[in-house]
Amino acid sequence: MLKQHLQFKLSQKLSPQQIQLMKLIQLPTQQFEQRIAQEMVDNPALEGGKEEQEDFDDNFSNEEYDDDHEHIDTEDINIDEYLSDDDVPDYKYQANNYSSDDEDKQVPYASGTSFNEFLQTQLNTFHLTEEEEEIAKFLVGSIDESGYIRRPVQDIMDDLAFTQNVFTTEETIEKVLHIVQELDPAGVGARNLQECLLLQLDRKTPTAAVSLAYRILEEAFDAFSKKHYNKLLQKFEISEDELRAAINEIEHLNPKPGGTYSGNNKIVEHIIPDFAIRITDGNLELTLNGRNAPELHVSREYTNMLKGYKEASEKSKSQKDAVQFIKQKLDAAKWFIDAIKQRQQTLFVTMNAIMHYQEEYFLSGDERKLRPMILKDIADEINMDVSTVSRVANSKYVDTPYGTKLIKEFFSESMKNDQGEDVSTREIKKILEITISEEDKRKPLTDDKLAKILKEKGYPIARRTVAKYREQLDIPVARMRKEF
Numbered sequence: 001m002l003k004q005h006l007q008f009k010l011s012q013k014l015s016p017q018q019i020q021l022m023k024l025i026q027l028p029t030q031q032f033e034q035r036i037a038q039e040m041v042d043n044p045a046l047e048g049g050k051e052e053q054e055d056f057d058d059n060f061s062n063e064e065y066d067d068d069h070e071h072i073d074t075e076d077i078n079i080d081e082y083l084s085d086d087d088v089p090d091y092k093y094q095a096n097n098y099s100s101d102d103e104d105k106q107v108p109y110a111s112g113t114s115f116n117e118f119l120q121t122q123l124n125t126f127h128l129t130e131e132e133e134e135i136a137k138f139l140v141g142s143i144d145e146s147g148y149i150r151r152p153v154q155d156i157m158d159d160l161a162f163t164q165n166v167f168t169t170e171e172t173i174e175k176v177l178h179i180v181q182e183l184d185p186a187g188v189g190a191r192n193l194q195e196c197l198l199l200q201l202d203r204k205t206p207t208a209a210v211s212l213a214y215r216i217l218e219e220a221f222d223a224f225s226k227k228h229y230n231k232l233l234q235k236f237e238i239s240e241d242e243l244r245a246a247i248n249e250i251e252h253l254n255p256k257p258g259g260t261y262s263g264n265n266k267i268v269e270h271i272i273p274d275f276a277i278r279i280t281d282g283n284l285e286l287t288l289n290g291r292n293a294p295e296l297h298v299s300r301e302y303t304n305m306l307k308g309y310k311e312a313s314e315k316s317k318s319q320k321d322a323v324q325f326i327k328q329k330l331d332a333a334k335w336f337i338d339a340i341k342q343r344q345q346t347l348f349v350t351m352n353a354i355m356h357y358q359e360e361y362f363l364s365g366d367e368r369k370l371r372p373m374i375l376k377d378i379a380d381e382i383n384m385d386v387s388t389v390s391r392v393a394n395s396k397y398v399d400t401p402y403g404t405k406l407i408k409e410f411f412s413e414s415m416k417n418d419q420g421e422d423v424s425t426r427e428i429k430k431i432l433e434i435t436i437s438e439e440d441k442r443k444p445l446t447d448d449k450l451a452k453i454l455k456e457k458g459y460p461i462a463r464r465t466v467a468k469y470r471e472q473l474d475i476p477v478a479r480m481r482k483e484f
Contacts, residue, residue: 020335021339021342021343022387022388024340025388025392026391027395028272028395028397029272029273029274029289030272032292033291033294036294036340039336043333044299044302044329045298045302045326045329045330046298046299046333046337047298047299047300048294048295115145115258116141116143119180122184123137123140123183126179128176131166131172134166135166136176136179136180138156139156139173139176140183144258145258145259146256146258147196147256148190148191149190149191153170153174153177154170156173157170157173160173186203186254186257187199187257188257194221196253196257197217197253197255198214201213202214204249208242209242210246210249212236212243212245212246213246213249213250216232216250219235220232220235224250226480227479271397272291272397273397273404274288274292274397275287275288275289275347275351275396275397275398276400277355277362277401278401279362282363284355284356284359284362286351292343292347294340296336296340297337302326303330347392349384350388350389351396351398351407353381353382354378354407357377357381358370368431370410370424371424372412372424372425373411374413375411392407393411394408412425412426413425415459425469428459429472429473431454431457432450432454432473436450436470436481439481441482442483444481444482447463447466447467447470447477447478448463450463450470451463451465451466454466
């Protein structure tokens, strides 16, 4: 049996313009410029640069626009919305935030020679058979950016057979590998760290310290890597001075020989700060990168098309369809320009609130003065949603007197000190880092001792919390920090 009833439902949906704004806010400067360039390609009604000012003499009626193709008349199209002689029409809004000295200087990239090409060139100096040359090229191609071959010889032999149609033996590959390991830089082609360091010691002038260092790496690499120095003293029956000299030789070796090649072309991502904070007469000044405020306006050609349509005595259906297309493009251009203006305002207001919230840090650069701050703190202050603040913080950088910082680094949870005050976890991490840097490296502080020291300084945190913060700071355990 069919029934009919009414149901009231309250719902909230984002408009396409709001969605567009949210997407623009989360873009950093470089991607924002690319987005603008793409929009200008997609929408011919949007133009960049300064607009030539021209007043319109004609006044047009302001009547509703009808989307129905069959009922479109001259009077039905709200052309006045696009051809207004107001002082500041909506579509003429544009951001003039460039100055004459704001030059966009790009650093050109040198083509150079890749690391593998550099190694391949060196192979030409060796007398190799055709088979050995094929194997050598394959081995060089298997070297990663750190300079290692991290694949077993058996796998390399199988790949040579299946991909290069080269059938050989493990002994032949080992022989050619030793040739590859003679290439520069020293240590290249090693299969592990131990072999890499031994290859580099092989090229050093033989001295007592170098010979001892070679024996240590060859016979007691595990004890050395774990810094069990007492075991080394007993095993090799040497003095502390001799061990210290050998360790000094090892510490001057390069664990990643591939990284030293100056021509190793890698894609480097250049960070473009979205904001800049400067200190002037003891006060903080915030500026938004001028590249976030482009000069955009609606195409004069498109507005002239509407003007021509208005003045025409007869309107064909094709002309009416064209006007519909023009209106859509003009609407999209106006929405985009408005979204950019709102983006500028949102970015500036959000960063300004963060700057004043962390004023003590920005004036001093001391991370111990960072206040506990979460996204909601800033969102409440500027009356915006937490998601908006998150979009600004997660992808934007600020240029400060102390370096370029990711904005989200200024956010941290809070903990209570012994006086019941809220302190930033960043502050505790900084004090932990300083404490470790000032320790006696002959007897590094364990996590238990670090927890006790922090408690004495007024930060009662558990040992496991100390371990977590230490790992986040990329600081090894006490045993690995020990120096002889």
